[in-house]
Amino acid sequence: MTKNQEPIIKIRGISKSYSIRHKNKPNTHPTVKDAFVKVVRKPLQLLGAAGGMHRERFWALKDINLDIMPGEVVALMGINGSGKSTLLKILARITQPESGEAFLKGKMSSMLEVGTGFHPELTGRENIYFNGSILGMSKTEIDEKFNDIIHFSEVEDFLDTPVKHFSSGMRVRLAFSIAAHLEPDILLIDEVLAVGDVRFKERSLDRMKKVAESGTTIVFVSHVVSQIREICTRGVVIDKGKVVYDGNLEDGLETYLKLNMLQETKNEETEKNDETEKNIVLGLSAQNVSVTRGKLYPSLKFNLRVNNYDEGSLEDLLLECNLINSDKMPIARMSSERLKGGFNLDKGGHAIVEFSVDQLNLLPGEYSINCSVTPRFNKNLLYGRNNALAPVIIPNYKAHGHSFKTSISTNTPSVVLDYDLKRIE
């Protein structure tokens, strides 16, 4: 790569806003009547006679500037509603920006979904040709890659069967295989790698890695940290329609995960405000999460804070955490049973429990943590929360002379964790 190389994607001041209606119920498909009412109301509104609806501008994207160089694989990260998908849709030309401009050099293909335009009545072969062509492949290109596509999808025997008779697994495998054989200069991907069974997911990711290595510039939107780590070389974080981080991947991931955690805490606060309605008496938040390199295995430390928003005090409680692997299976449990007896929460009070696992003998990968609070003796759930912490990521490491690497197909077995916990407040 030469230094004075021109960017392959140039984004300059891209903004886009939507207007949101208030007071009225969300009405995405207005009728002719609505339009008529609007026309009649407008002059009245100008005269200040009718209250009518109230519109608010919501900036999905605000002044986005980015340069992406040829061959870069950029992870576009952000919490839900941050605007990352809107940006991808603008680059894919599906929707238009309100202001600003972008230049894309070379052939661009987008994989915002797999199997666009698949028709259940058409055969596998017919769908390959139509889908391929809508994704931007020429007939000659599809002819050339046809064998690779069917080989990769493993549906050779069903080529002339209508797709409606395919299992859903076969359908996504075929759909992904077509998209994965595109050879554009720029590829825009929106969370489509997580299709099929575990083995196919791994092959898909390998395939995308190869595409990336072949020099294709990729803009990749995903929430799956392990996938991002696997293929991306640069991280861009978008929050509330603005680029808040642009740089190396690891720092980008950290920025994103922090935002994610903030969002969770916010959700918790909202829950608290709705307390009277939902009768939620407890709140929970995670603090000081850290994963550090240990002697042999990494170690994990975090604090859980339980708030009692209720009027009365609660006694003899149990706090439990479950570690969930990427297949959504609980694999390890940590419980405050270890504290002598249950813990008490005064009215309006809180408890902070520190969990620490010195030797986290899990395989590298992404784990989420679910928490629950129950009375110690009857286990009626008082409070439960999935993904109480931002996902815990265990990096690749070496132990017993082996190197352990992230693998999305790893079905981490249940383990008994050696953990400590103490109430620190």
Place this chain on the structure above:
Amino acid sequence: MEKVQITHISPDNTLALEWRELLDNTELLRYFIWRNFKVRYKQTIIGAAWAIFKPLILMVVFTFAFNKVGSVETGSETVPYPIFAYAGLMFWTFFSQNINQVGTSFVTFQGIINKVYFPRVILPISIITTGIIDFAFSLIIYFGLMAYYGIAPTLLGTILFIPLIIMTSLAILGVGIFAAALNVKYRDVAQVIPFFIQALLFLTPVIYPVSAVPASLQWVLYINPIAGVVDTAQASLLGIRDVQWHMLAISVATTILTLVVGLTYFKAKEREFADLI
């Protein structure tokens, strides 16, 4: 060095269609036509033969209801009612069926519009082209009727035949694309189209000849583009009477007008499709 294609993305406020882009996508257009055709007749017993049966059945019903019961005549001694009705119905069926399909096309294909970029105008054009193939099938019965009634093709009819198909296609595109763009935002349009078509049938000289309309009011009929097509088809193909050129001009003018209005409205709204669907 190969010329690198540069895509420039910016807010598009122009109203002119990018025909160049359409030309670059002719292969995709072909795939859309091929897919429409395949999908339409999958899981049907007689397949493409439906294209023949629809106008044929209507012709039989019309002959019974309007000619035998209602005593509507063709206005010509030599041309029997069935072939008169069929000549009009070929064009009418082409028009009415495709107006309906084009009018709902952007909503029908929303799954694709939301996920992939391509010149959206490909959708209506592919539907109309599929309609032309159906039209070609319906000609088989027409030739059969000509042979049966011993009516020879006229020179003028042969010359005007293709222009009439083109004019019908353009009318479908104009009215249809306007309805389709409107339907993206206001879904009631899909409900209105069949009603509109039903009403329009009675304002089109398919059932009755134009000569049955008082002479002073005939020009009103020709405001409807398809009325001009149907009347000219009957006049030129069957030689019922002379082609009313000045009246046809009214239909041509309204066709061009609807086409300009339809395409302009479509272009103005196209950029919002993905946000609205």
